[in-house]
Amino acid sequence: MDESRMIWDAFQITEREGxxxxxxxxxxxxxxxxxxxxxFLDAFPxxxxxxxxxxxxxxxxxx
Numbered sequence: 001m002d003e004s005r006m007i008w009d010a011f012q013i014t015e016r017e018g019x020x021x022x023x024x025x026x027x028x029x030x031x032x033x034x035x036x037x038x039x040f041l042d043a044f045p046x047x048x049x050x051x052x053x054x055x056x057x058x059x060x061x062x063x
Contacts, residue, residue, distance in 0.1 A: 006031035008052040012045035026050065 010027035027041035029052055041050070 003044070003058045006037075007055045009043060009055055010039060011032060012047075012049065013051055 007030040009025055010029055012026045013025045014022040014024070015033055019029070024043075026041060026043040026045065029039040031037055039050075039052075
């Protein structure tokens, strides 16, 4: 795989009062050669919100 190609992990974040936010990985996204982005979801959050995080920074933050 081309290492210069952007890769993101897709997360659904559940926040509840008094409880630490829960991050659930629901898919992945890839940047194409023409700079468009494909998103592949294994699950779709009820609220429709998905956060993309750069895979490289995920390793540093241990999400």
